[in-house]
Amino acid sequence: MKGDDAMTAGEPSAIDDAGWEAEPPASFVRPFLLTAGRIAGGDSLVPPIPIETQVVATDLGLAALDAFAFEQHRDIIAICREPQSLAEIAAKLRMHLNVIRVLADDLRADGQLALYAPAHSNRDVTVLRRVIDGLRAVPDSRGAIREG
Amino acid sequence: MVSELSPTPGARSVRADGERPQPPLPVKMVIAGGFGVGKTTTVGAISEIEPLTTEASITSVAAGVDDLTHTPEKMTTTVAMDFGCVTLDPTLKLYLFGTPGQERFGFMWDDLVEGALGGLVIVDTRRLDDCYAAVDYFEHRDIPFAVAVNAFDGKVEHDLDDVRWALDVADHVPLTVFDARERGSVRDALLVVLEHALATAEQ
Numbered sequence: 001m002k003g004d005d006a007m008t009a010g011e012p013s014a015i016d017d018a019g020w021e022a023e024p025p026a027s028f029v030r031p032f033l034l035t036a037g038r039i040a041g042g043d044s045l046v047p048p049i050p051i052e053t054q055v056v057a058t059d060l061g062l063a064a065l066d067a068f069a070f071e072q073h074r075d076i077i078a079i080c081r082e083p084q085s086l087a088e089i090a091a092k093l094r095m096h097l098n099v100i101r102v103l104a105d106d107l108r109a110d111g112q113l114a115l116y117a118p119a120h121s122n123r124d125v126t127v128l129r130r131v132i133d134g135l136r137a138v139p140d141s142r143g144a145i146r147e148g
Numbered sequence: 149m150v151s152e153l154s155p156t157p158g159a160r161s162v163r164a165d166g167e168r169p170q171p172p173l174p175v176k177m178v179i180a181g182g183f184g185v186g187k188t189t190t191v192g193a194i195s196e197i198e199p200l201t202t203e204a205s206i207t208s209v210a211a212g213v214d215d216l217t218h219t220p221e222k223m224t225t226t227v228a229m230d231f232g233c234v235t236l237d238p239t240l241k242l243y244l245f246g247t248p249g250q251e252r253f254g255f256m257w258d259d260l261v262e263g264a265l266g267g268l269v270i271v272d273t274r275r276l277d278d279c280y281a282a283v284d285y286f287e288h289r290d291i292p293f294a295v296a297v298n299a300f301d302g303k304v305e306h307d308l309d310d311v312r313w314a315l316d317v318a319d320h321v322p323l324t325v326f327d328a329r330e331r332g333s334v335r336d337a338l339l340v341v342l343e344h345a346l347a348t349a350e351q
Binding site: 048050051052053054055056082083085087088090091092095096097098116118122123124125127128129130131132134135136137138139140141142144146 | 169170171172173174175176194200201202203204205226229231233234236237240242243245259260262263264265266330331332333335336338339342343345346349350
């Protein structure tokens with residue numbers, strides 16, 4: 001029966017760079033079960049990890065890829081072969097940002113992810129100048145760049 | 149501990165394991181404004197990826213934020229947030245976050261906005277009051293911002309001086325007109341914010 005194909009839930013969904021058009025099936029494991037009820041942000045006393053924080057899988061994490069009990073952990077490690085922000089991970093895995101914050105921090109504590117928080121750069125003149133120069137070089141739709 | 153990326157590329161350390169790719173320094177800007185004003189269009193016009201959507205939490209405040217006489221009723225709400233990014237060079241990546249919010253209520257985005265280089269408040273001159281909350285927020289948090297009138301169909305219905313008067317924004321806040329659909333126009337609007345942020349930082 002054709003309908004049976006749709007019932008193979010729980011099977012690991014293939015993670016690859018091109019696969020994000022297809023919507024992954026919702027997990028049977030509720031996200032806040034994985035975080036054991038812990039939440040990030042909100043009224044938490046711990047300052048939340050910035051959403052643009054870059055996350056990269058470590059060799060240790062990649063080596064453990066097939067050993068994770070929960071697909072959410074495995075999925076995070078798998079897409080973090082390439083550096084990404086917490087926000088991108090949450091969007092691509094369709095999980096709440098605050099769940100990703102907790103899970104990523106757990107994986108970091110286990111040495112399976114490396115997190116690179118932005119330095120406090122918003123008052124840093126050097127950073128601002130670099131962003132301005134970088135943005136000026138972005139061409140408009142006709143290919144013209146902005147004169148400095 | 150979470151590692152901190154150095155803002156200067158020359159100072160980047162080689163990591164002990166040396167094999168995993170070193171990520172770029174992430175910086176972010178915030179795109180704010182009322183519902184339907186063109187936040188996602190703005191992000192999409194310049195982002196190198198199709199804008200992504202994620203669920204995030206914001207705190208909405210039922211009573212007036214400025215009222216110190218009593219604790220306002222706070223409520224955490226899950227909202228959808230659209231964002232995109234531009235890789236400026238291999239060591240520097242700009243993220244653009246369209247801030248969600250129940251436009252007519254007080255709300256707090258601290259959790260999303262902390263560390264932002266600046267904000268762009270998009271205005272539709274037909275619905276000016278939709279952007280008061282965003283203007284208020286940036287003013288109170290001391291985040292450099294500019295107001296950008298989205299010229300739908302290339303037309304602006306009001307004189308910029310009238311818009312400034314109606315919004316009651318301070319004279320030092322830049323006010324500009326842009327087209328949310330045009331990459332070059334979005335780029336220039338973001339540059340207005342950044343140049344204002346730089347001038348503020350240099351003071």
